[in-house]
Amino acid sequence: MKKFYRRSISGLLALLICFTTILGSSVTALATSVPTETAKSYSVAFPRNGDANLDTSGTWGHDELHYMNGWTSGEKTWMTTLHTIGDFNGPACYCIEPGVPRLLERTYARYGEDCWKDYPSECNSTIDADTIKTLLGRIMQYGYQGNLSLGWRSQNDADADKLAHMMATQVLVWETVVGERDANFNHIDPGSADAVKSVYRTSHPLYSRFSAYYDSMEASVKKHTIVPSFMVRSxxxxxxxxxxxxxxxxxxxxxxxxxxxxxxxxxxxxxxxxxxxxxxxxxxxxxxxxxxxxxxxxxxxNTRKGVVVWSDGHYGPDGTMQDVVTYSATISDPVKAYLNLKVSYGSAKIVKTSEDGKVEGISFTVTGNGVNKTVQTGAGGVIQIDNLAPGVYTVTEQSYDKYEPQEVRRVTVVSGQVATVNFNNTLKRGTLIVTKTSEDGLNEGVKFHLYGTSLSGLAVDEYAVTDNTGKAVFSDVLIGTGYTLEEVDTAIRYVVPENQTSAVEWNAVTNKSFTNILKKWNVIATKSDAETGLPQGDG
Structure with a gap:
């Protein structure tokens, strides 16, 4: 294995070919524009001799992977392969035909961005050719843009960073061309296909650096086209x-x-x-x-990098020579977003307050100008009805037994304005009068206690004392039924009267009466003879 490594790595990869299963027999023309120049292709495998993380067991490589839309990774390998154009130490370039063989020192022609107009749609079912081109330019805006070096060794931080940056750039390029990225650069679940990112194992010595660059570049490309949250690009x-x-x-x-x-x-x-x-x-x-x-x-x-395609003139998973892209000069990449405005309707806002604080879920009916709708207040007792044509509307609150009736309100809605109408609920109340009588005529200063739960659900717990006419008045009592009325601290000379049940009605006086009866008893005296013990006289 060491001998094989020395031949294939130290010999500058005299021939590096990634084989793949070719599906179909046709090839598709990609570039119909006239090439402007030619250059030779090169590939360099890592790790190289002298790398402290040299490992031929597979941590640097990948299995044979099958991506979306018929693309593959090529056959299983133990190394990480990166590409250049023009020279082994030349500018970095990025494969756009994963799985297609890349032949060492083969000549490629350079094409501009117009070559994407003939992109075969069956190669990517997620996004169109123009979107692919634009996303590739954005990836390279944030990707690795320098030269590759045969001297890179992963134990050197600077070299490791460049390697990882180039690896991340290549993976994002592949994800874009195979269909794992949508127009917003969101990742698409490949389903039963292999994920492109799995081309680098988590055991790869540079995986953490690669992942950091991958995440950072992904975020940058997404932010490149993020629009204000209330706008869209269409x-x-x-x-x-x-x-x-x-x-x-x-x-x-x-x-x-x-x-x-x-x-x-x-x-x-x-x-x-x-x-x-x-x-x-x-x-x-x-x-x-x-x-x-x-x-x-x-x-x-915005700006992005221009996209240069180095191609043999054919494109697709069944191609014969692997096409690549490099970056060119920065070009304009503006982002536009849109929002519509209108001022054709007005709004009515109902503000509800209530003595008992219950203002949520109160129903109102709004009528007028072809509108007849029932709405309910939300938290805080407010509901706003939008999109009302200008005009006069009638607002009616639903009746509730516990509240005094509300007047119908009218509100005028003006275009572009919010008209406010206020409603305040007052709980219904009534009066209870207790009339006190007693056998001894002492009726003043007697205390009575009224307690229970009102119709509104609020507790009632009140006291009243009789005046010189023997009347105790409970005023402004919340209406309800089943209240308990009792006499408090009944004088010892009286029999304690039983409690009574009472109702209090709205706008009415309820009368109750209590009578105090003096306590009474019988005494029987018996006279007896002192000597005989027999009763004497009449008993």
Missing amino acids: TGKAQTVELNWDGSRYAATLTDTNGVLSDYTFSSEQAGITFATSGNTLTITAEAAPAETVTISATKN
């Missing part, structure tokens, strides 16, 4: 936001949860609309209400 899918009247102008305030607001500039197709950003908040204002829906554009002036 005009057809843009949401519509209502501008509301704040008392002096029409306005909407939007919060960007993606944290990219500062990267964008905003514009409108209609004059008179202004934009102000503060942190992650965008405030849009208009002095006059737009007559129709207005589209708002956000633009981020």
Whole structure:
């Protein structure tokens, strides 16, 4: 094995071919544009002689893997292979035909980005050719862009970083071309196919560095096109936001949860609309209400690397020579996002307060201008009804036995404004009068206790004392049934009267009466003879 290693690694890989099973017999032309130059291809395998992590057992290599859309990794190998163009120590390039043989020092032609117009759609069922090209340019914007060196050894931090960075770039390129990335660069589950990332084993000496670069580059490419959370990149899918009247102008305030607001500039197709950003908040204002829906554009002036394709003119899993890509000069890669605005309706807000604090889930009926709908208050007793045509509406609260009846309210809705109507519930109350009588006529200063649970669910626990007319008055008592009424601290001379059950009705006086009966007893005296012990007289 050592002899084999010395021949194949130290000899600068005189011939490095990755074989694969060829599916189908046709080859597809990729590049119909005229090539501008030619260059030879080179491949370099790692680890190399002198590497402290030299291991031919397979930790640097991979099994034969089968990716999405018919692509493969090529046959099982024990080494990590990276590619260059023009020279063994030349610029890094990245394979876009995984599993297709790469022949050492074969000549490739250089093509520009227009070659992607003839990309065969069957090679990637996830994204189209233009998206593939754009994503590859973004990957290379953040990927490794330098030369490869035959002198790289993994025990050297600088070399290990470059190796890992190049490995991560290649994996993200492969994920893109085989269909494991969507247009937003989100990873697609390959299902029954092997995942591209598994081309590097977790036991690979550089796996942790590779993973760090992979994660960082993935995040950078995603952020490259992240738009404010309230916007989308398609005009057809843009949401519509209502501008509301704040008392002096029409306005909407939007919060960007993606944290990219500062990267964008905003514009409108209609004059008179202004934009102000503060942190992650965008405030849009208009002095006059737009007559129709207005589209708002956000633009981020991004750049990416241009994509150079080195090809034999054919592309696909059944190709004969492995095509690669390298980067070229930075090109414009703007990102646009869209949002719609409208001011055509107004809103009515119902604010509910209540004596007992129960304001959630209260039903109201709103009618007028073709509207007849029932709504319920939410937490805090507030409900806002949006998208109401300007005009006068009637708001009626549903009746509740425990509350005094509410008046019907009218509210005028104005375009772009929120009209507020307030309702406050007062609990129904009544009066209970207790009339006190007694055999000895002492009726003043007698205390009575009324207690129980009211219709509203609130506890009632009240006391009243009779006046000089013998009346004890319980005023403003919450209505209810089944209250207990008792006399408190009944004088010892009276028989304690039984408790009574009482109801209290709304706007009514309930009368109850208590009578005190003096305690009475019988005395029998018997006279006896002192000598005989016999009764004397009449007993």
